[in-house]
Amino acid sequence: MKDQSLRALFSDLEADGELHRVKRDVDPRFEIASVLALRERGPAQLFDNVAGHAMPVIGNLFNSRDRFARGLGVAAKDLDATCLAALRNPIKPVLVADAPVQQVVHSDAIDVGALLPVPHWFEREGAPYITAGVIVAKDPETGRRNVSIARLRLEGGNILMAGIARNHHLAIIAEKARQRGHDLEMAVAIGNHAAVLIGSQMYVELGDDEFDIVGGLLGEPVELVKCRTVDLEVPAHAEIVLEGRLRPGDLIEENAVSEFPGFYVYYGPGIGVEIDCVTHRSDAIYQAIVPGYAAEHCLIGAVAIGTTLTRDLQRSIPAVRRVFVTDGGMGRLHAVIVMHRPRLGEGKRAVLLAMGLVNLLKLVIVVEDDVDPEDPRQVEWSLAARFRGDEDLIVLPGVKADRCDPVHEDLVVTKIGMVAATRPGDGEAGGRSEFARPPKDIYERVRRDLDLY
Numbered sequence: 130m131k132d133q134s135l136r137a138l139f140s141d142l143e144a145d146g147e148l149h150r151v152k153r154d155v156d157p158r159f160e161i162a163s164v165l166a167l168r169e170r171g172p173a174q175l176f177d178n179v180a181g182h183a184m185p186v187i188g189n190l191f192n193s194r195d196r197f198a199r200g201l202g203v204a205a206k207d208l209d210a211t212c213l214a215a216l217r218n219p220i221k222p223v224l225v226a227d228a229p230v231q232q233v234v235h236s237d238a239i240d241v242g243a244l245l246p247v248p249h250w251f252e253r254e255g256a257p258y259i260t261a262g263v264i265v266a267k268d269p270e271t272g273r274r275n276v277s278i279a280r281l282r283l284e285g286g287n288i289l290m291a292g293i294a295r296n297h298h299l300a301i302i303a304e305k306a307r308q309r310g311h312d313l314e315m316a317v318a319i320g321n322h323a324a325v326l327i328g329s330q331m332y333v334e335l336g337d338d339e340f341d342i343v344g345g346l347l348g349e350p351v352e353l354v355k356c357r358t359v360d361l362e363v364p365a366h367a368e369i370v371l372e373g374r375l376r377p378g379d380l381i382e383e384n385a386v387s388e389f390p391g392f393y394v395y396y397g398p399g400i401g402v403e404i405d406c407v408t409h410r411s412d413a414i415y416q417a418i419v420p421g422y423a424a425e426h427c428l429i430g431a432v433a434i435g436t437t438l439t440r441d442l443q444r445s446i447p448a449v450r451r452v453f454v455t456d457g458g459m460g461r462l463h464a465v466i467v468m469h470r471p472r473l474g475e476g477k478r479a480v481l482l483a484m485g486l487v488n489l490l491k492l493v494i495v496v497e498d499d500v501d502p503e504d505p506r507q508v509e510w511s512l513a514a515r516f517r518g519d520e521d522l523i524v525l526p527g528v529k530a531d532r533c534d535p536v537h538e539d540l541v542v543t544k545i546g547m548v549a550a551t552r553p554g555d556g557e558a559g560g561r562s563e564f565a566r567p568p569k570d571i572y573e574r575v576r577r578d579l580d581l582y
């Protein structure tokens with residue numbers, strides 16, 4: 130078995146200067162948020178001295194594709210392939226009896242804010258938010274497990290508020306419980322291996338267990354342990370677990386909360402949560418993910434959306450090589466589809482399919498597979514070189530938008546597709562798009578021996 134903990138990565142990162150230890154005293158009230166925001170794309174930050182708490186905080190851990198790949202133990206260039214393989218070859222979890230995450234158990238007079246160093250992020254948010262909590266629950270109708278992340282705001286003592294988008298499986302399951310007139314048992318795992326975080330974000334069907342994808346990512350079953358007070362199982366190697374109940378009949382007004390575009394939004398009430406038990410490692414580390422428009426928050430979703438779309442598009446359009454969801458598009462709203470010699474009109478078909486499958490997408494650009502979608506300069510080159518505004522642009526006004534879209538009106542938005550692809554005959558000798566290069570034999574010889582120059 131691999132080390133399935135978050136800390137598995139630390140010594141590796143530290144050796145490469147990618148883990149910075151913040152020794153100075155920091156206030157969880159806005160100060161951790163400020164340091165993490167200012168070092169958004171830098172090394173992971175381990176705060177050893179958080180005012181009022183013995184427990185350290187780790188932040189900015191998975192803020193790049195390279196860091197995520199390291200977390201999964203693969204090369205950065207293999208990150209997408211690893212995710213695709215996991216979607217195709219899920220592995221069921223196993224139960225273990227002994228779990229580091231249950232080394233310490235608190236089961237009475239729970240005060241979540243006293244036990245955990247939860248950061249207060251942004252000025253107009255009402256209270257601190259748990260942002261890296263992986264929530265496990267079971268569908269009351271089918272008994273099938275669901276695993277996903279949703280923000281949890283501290284309401285004082287053992288009460289939290291969960292902010293869950295209505296179309297997410299967790300919200301659907303909570304609604305089923307409400308209709309049956311009871312609460313929904315839930316457990317929140319904090320401080321998770323990269324595989325658990327990415328697995329929790331994969332677009333699978335209601336009823337599909339995200340822990341099976343986690344196993345696929347790990348290449349072995351994820352080890353779970355039975356919770357102490359609820360009929361659920363959680364990753365045995367997590368740092369911290371909260372056990373309790375979602376109370377769908379008990380709504381709590383949220384007011385301002387940050388969203389991935391970087392703005393405050395006002396969604397109305399969230400669902401009340403009661404926590405009955407907290408377990409953690411004896412030397413637990415609290416994981417925090419900066420919410421809002423921050424690299425890590427955007428990236429986790431981007432990897433999952435990009436790889437599930439790659440799988441889905443390839444089913445109908447084999448010319449699709451990859452779907453890449455961009456950073457500037459907040460890891461949610463903009464995508465680049467890479468295609469190999471798309472036939473006439475096939476790029477537009479891919480755009481429509483991607484937008485149909487993922488409600489969030491509103492700008493989709495098609496490029497050919499000589500372009501690296503991770504390099505915005507190459508994508509722009511491709512638009513400058515291959516895109517004809519009159520023929521290759523799709524403008525679709527009045528399409529259903531995601532509620533997170535910053536410019537929707539009445540939940541509809543204009544969606545844009547741009548196809549920057551070559552046409553039959555492009556690239557031919559003597560034509561207008563023949564690449565200018567030195568003779569191939571000389572170029573290849575120099576490429577082979579470049580280190581000698």
Ligand SMILES: Cc1cc2nc3c(=O)[nH]c(=O)nc-3n(C[C@H](O)[C@H](O)[C@H](O)COP(=O)(O)O)c2cc1C
Binds near residue numbers: 279293331418
């Ligand atoms: C760091 C992070 C924070 C997130 N916060 C929320 C949130 O507050 N509310 C929400 O509905 N989704 C949130 N998500 C997105 C969901 O976890 C994601 O869409 C998931 O696939 C939903 O799964 P489900 O449909 O199985 O419930 C967050 C994702 C990440 C990576």
Ligand SMILES: [Mn+2]
Binds near residue numbers: 275277299334337
């Ligand atoms: Mn799900």
